[in-house]
Amino acid sequence: MTTLDVAPAAVTVAAVDLDRDPRARLSALLGAWRPVAADAPADSGVVAGVGKLGGAEVVAFATDPSRQGGALGVEGCAVITTAYEVALRRDAGIVGIWHSGGARLAEGVASLDGVGRIFAAMTRASGRVPQVSVVLGPAAGGAAYGPALTDVVVLGPAGRVFVTGPDVVRSVTGEDVDMEQLGGPDAHGRRSGVVHLVADTDRAAIAKAGEVVGLLADRRTRVRPTADRPMAELLPHSPRRAYDVRPIVTRLLDEPGIELHPKWAPNIVTSLGRLGGGPIGVLATNPLRLAGCLDATSAEKAARFVRMCDAFGVPLVVLVDVPGYLPGVKQEWDGVVRRGAKLLHAFAEATVPRVTVVTRKAYGGAYIAMNSRSLGATKVFAWPSAEVAVMGPIAAVRILHRKALAAVPEPERAELEIALAAEHEATSGGVGRALDLELVDEVIGADTTRSAVSMALAGYPRRCGSHRNIPL
Amino acid sequence: MAEVRAEMVANVWKLLVSEGDQVEDGDTLVILESMKMEIPVLAEGAGTVSQLLVSEGQVVQEGDLIAVVG
Numbered sequence: 001m002t003t004l005d006v007a008p009a010a011v012t013v014a015a016v017d018l019d020r021d022p023r024a025r026l027s028a029l030l031g032a033w034r035p036v037a038a039d040a041p042a043d044s045g046v047v048a049g050v051g052k053l054g055g056a057e058v059v060a061f062a063t064d065p066s067r068q069g070g071a072l073g074v075e076g077c078a079v080i081t082t083a084y085e086v087a088l089r090r091d092a093g094i095v096g097i098w099h100s101g102g103a104r105l106a107e108g109v110a111s112l113d114g115v116g117r118i119f120a121a122m123t124r125a126s127g128r129v130p131q132v133s134v135v136l137g138p139a140a141g142g143a144a145y146g147p148a149l150t151d152v153v154v155l156g157p158a159g160r161v162f163v164t165g166p167d168v169v170r171s172v173t174g175e176d177v178d179m180e181q182l183g184g185p186d187a188h189g190r191r192s193g194v195v196h197l198v199a200d201t202d203r204a205a206i207a208k209a210g211e212v213v214g215l216l217a218d219r220r221t222r223v224r225p226t227a228d229r230p231m232a233e234l235l236p237h238s239p240r241r242a243y244d245v246r247p248i249v250t251r252l253l254d255e256p257g258i259e260l261h262p263k264w265a266p267n268i269v270t271s272l273g274r275l276g277g278g279p280i281g282v283l284a285t286n287p288l289r290l291a292g293c294l295d296a297t298s299a300e301k302a303a304r305f306v307r308m309c310d311a312f313g314v315p316l317v318v319l320v321d322v323p324g325y326l327p328g329v330k331q332e333w334d335g336v337v338r339r340g341a342k343l344l345h346a347f348a349e350a351t352v353p354r355v356t357v358v359t360r361k362a363y364g365g366a367y368i369a370m371n372s373r374s375l376g377a378t379k380v381f382a383w384p385s386a387e388v389a390v391m392g393p394i395a396a397v398r399i400l401h402r403k404a405l406a407a408v409p410e411p412e413r414a415e416l417e418i419a420l421a422a423e424h425e426a427t428s429g430g431v432g433r434a435l436d437l438e439l440v441d442e443v444i445g446a447d448t449t450r451s452a453v454s455m456a457l458a459g460y461p462r463r464c465g466s467h468r469n470i471p472l
Numbered sequence: 473m474a475e476v477r478a479e480m481v482a483n484v485w486k487l488l489v490s491e492g493d494q495v496e497d498g499d500t501l502v503i504l505e506s507m508k509m510e511i512p513v514l515a516e517g518a519g520t521v522s523q524l525l526v527s528e529g530q531v532v533q534e535g536d537l538i539a540v541v542g
Contacts (some may be wrong), residue, residue, distance in 0.1 A: 078482045080531075242511040290480050291507040326480065370535070392508055 015023045022047040023064035025097045027138070028206045029053070029060050036061070037082040044075035048083040050092065054214045057085040062097035065137055070100035072111055072142060073107045077114025080146075084121040093130040094219035095209050097151065098159075102141030115142035122149040126468035127311035130216035134211045135159035135195070135398065136202050138179060148194060151308050151469055152212050152260065155195040156205035160184055193264040193301065199278075211258060215272045215279045216312045223278035223315060223457040232446035235385065239360060242287040245269055245319060248359070252317065252450060257282065261301055262453050265292075268298040270305040275317070277456040281309035284319035287360075293326035294343070294366045296334040303342035304472040306350055313464030315457045316354035318371040324391070340369065342472055347375040349467070353460035355379045355414070355453050358386040358431070358440065373439045379456040380439065383446045388434040393421035400424070473542030474517050478532040482506035487528055489539075493521045501539050503528065515541050 026033050030051030036059065037048055044070060048061035061083045063070035072080075080096070087094040103111040119142075125131060126149070136156040144161045147153045155161070156164055162183035169175050169182065181187060188194040197212075199205035229251050236243050249271050250256050254398030257273025267290040271282045283302055296303075309316050323384040324335060347354070347369070355378055356371045367388060371377045382388070390396065397420040398405065427433075434440040444452045482504035489501050500512040501521070523540040526532060 120516055238510070240508065240510050242509050287509065288512065291509040293480075293507060323509060326507075328481070395508070 019135075020065050020099070022064045022097065022099075023204075023338075025062045026051075026060050026204065027132075028203055028244070029095055029097070029210055030058060033060070037079040038130040040079045041075055044079055045070060045072060045100075046076035046079040046139050048079050050090070052084060053210050054092075054218075056214065056217055057090055057092040058095060058210075058213055058217070059083050059090070060091050061264075063100040063143070063345040066295045066374075068104060070098075070137065070143070070216065071102060071111075072100060072118075073104035073111045074114045075412050076104075077118055081121045084118075087129050088125055091129060093132070093213040094125065095213055096131070096133045096146060097206070098133060098135045098139040098143050098147055099137030100143035100256050102143050112142075115146075117147055118142070118146055122146065123468065126470070127153075127186050127465070128468075129291065130213050130312055130447055132213045132216075134209045135161055135185040135207065136203050138165075138183075140165055144183075148390040149470055151216065152197070152209075152395065153195045153409060154197040154199060154205045154209045154212070155185055155188060156199055156202045157185075158202075159205070161188055161315055163193055166208045175395065190263040193261055193297070196260040197258070207240050212272065215258070215274070215402055216308075216314065219277050219313060219462070221274075221278045222462065223280060223454050224276040225458050226276035226450055226454040228448050228451045230447050230451050232383075235359065235446070239385065242291060245286040245292075248319060249284050252319075252453070253280075260305065265298040265301040267293060269301050270394075272314070275450070275456065278457070280457070281305060281314050281316045282319065283325075283364075283371075285322040287321050290326055294322060294340065294342045295326040296339040296368060299336070299340040299343040299369065300472055302338075303346040304469070306343070306346040307465070307467065307472070309411060310350040310352045310465035311344070311467060311469045313462055314350055314387065315352055315460075316350070316371070317453055317457075318354065318356045320354050320356060320362045320368055320370040321360040322362055322366040322368075324366045330336045340365075343369045344375065345470060347371050349465065350376065351465050353378045353457050353463065355456045357373070357444075357449060357453065358380065358382040358388060359446070360386045360391070361389075363387075363389055363391050378460060380441050381402075381444045381449070381452055382431045382434070382440045382442075382454075383449075384443055385446075386431045386440075386443070388431050389428065389434060389451050393425045394418075397421050397424050473522070473540055474519065475516075476482045476501060476513060476538055476539045476541060477484045477513070478504065478508055478513075478534060478538055480534050482511065482532055484526045484528055484530045484532060484538075485510060487508055487524065487526070489521050489524065495519065495521060500510060501541075504532070513538060517541065
C-alpha cells in the first residue's frame, strides 16, 4: 500500500461555517475572481481563479470536497499546475485551499503522477512567488504534502493533516487515535510545526492567508522612518528575570503582527508585520520560554523564517536576548549541531537588509547565530542594558580563574568571584569591546528603537535572495 | 484540568501560589531558576490550583509536573 492512496470514503467532513463549495471559498478570499483553467471538466474536483487582494493580483485554487471527498485526479492536478503557471507568469502570490483525501484511487498511478507534478510546480515556484495554504478539512497523503511544500500553512477548525489516516494507523501500528489527535490543531500547531497558524473559523483561516500573502507579496511598500514608542518599560527591573518578548515585538510593529508558529518552539518568536508601512519579519528570542535559549527546534524554525523573508525581500529585525544554546544530552541527540547550523547558513546567505537589536544579553554561539555582524548584519544596535560576551561574567571567571578561586578558602570565594567578574566585565564584558571591534554599531536608547531600526532599513535598497524556500 | 509541566531542567526558586488558590490566565505560579535566569511559570487559563507538586529548592526535570490548575 502506498501512503498516498487514502480512500475517499474514509474522509468524513465536520460541519463548517463556510459553504463547502470551493467557489464560495475562493470568493471568501478574493471577492470577485476570474476562473483559471475554465475548460477543465466540471468533475475535476479543483476550482482555480485569479483575483485581487489589497490591489495586488493573487491566484487561488480550492479542492472540491463534494466530489470524491476532494480527491485529486489527473484533471484536478492539471488545474493546480495551471494555476501555478499563471501565478508565476503574473508574478502573483498563490493560495491553495485544501480539503482532500489525497490521490483518486480509481485513476491509479496516473493520479499519483498528477500529484507529483503539483509538488514539482510548487518547488519551481518556491522563493519566486509567495505560496500560502489553507487546510479546511482533511488533507491526507498528497493533499498533506502539497501544503507542506508551501511557505505558510493555515489550519481551519476542521482541518486535519496526515499522511495516513486513523484506520491505516490502527491496522499497522495498533495505535488508536482519531483524526483530530493525529493531525488537528494541537498536533500540528504545538507538536509538529506542520502548520504555522491555527484559526477558529474557516473564514478567519482564509482571512489570515490573505493577510500573509499580502505581506509577503508586497514588493512596492518600503519601510519609512517612523515615530518612536516607549519600549524600555517592557523590560523587567532585574536583569535575571525572564519576560515575554511578544509585547516588545508588538510595540515595534505599526500594528500587531502575525505570529507564525506561536505554540511550536515558542522560545523563538517569528512574526510578520509592518514597520513604517513596509513589510518586515521579526525574529526574537523569548526569555519566558526555555530562558530564551536556542535549541534544535527553534533554530530550525528561525532558519526557515529567515530564508522565507530573504526569498521575498522582506527585511528582518532580530531582537536578541539569548543566554546561549540549550545544553543537554537530548539536545545533542536531537541534532542541535546539525539543525542549529541551518540558522547560521540562513543568516550568512541572506541578502535582505537585516537589523539586529541586542536588548539584554547575547552570549556565545547563540550571539553569532542571531544575525551577528560576522554573519552579515546590516546594522547591529544594542540597548544600554546589553551585554555581548562568550558567557556571563561569573561563569567566565570561574573558568579563567579556576586556580586562583580554588586557592582561597570557601567563605571568601564568592567575594573574589564578584571582584574578578567586575574586572572581567570592565575589560571584555558589556558592550564596549563589541563597539571597539565594530561588532555593535551603536548603543541606542530602548525608547528610540523604532526610529533607529526604521531609519536603518529605509536606507538600504530592496534586495532579495535568489534561492528557493525548502521547508526546512 | 490543565497540567503545568517544566519545560527544562531547573531549580524551583519561589512558589507564588498554594493549593486551593484561584488563579487567572497568565498569573505566575512558580518561579524557576535555570541558565542563571529567573523564569516565571504562568497559568495557561483561569481556575483553582488543585495540586502543587514542587517545593522551593527542588530540582525539576524537563516534563515534570509542577501544578494542576482546573
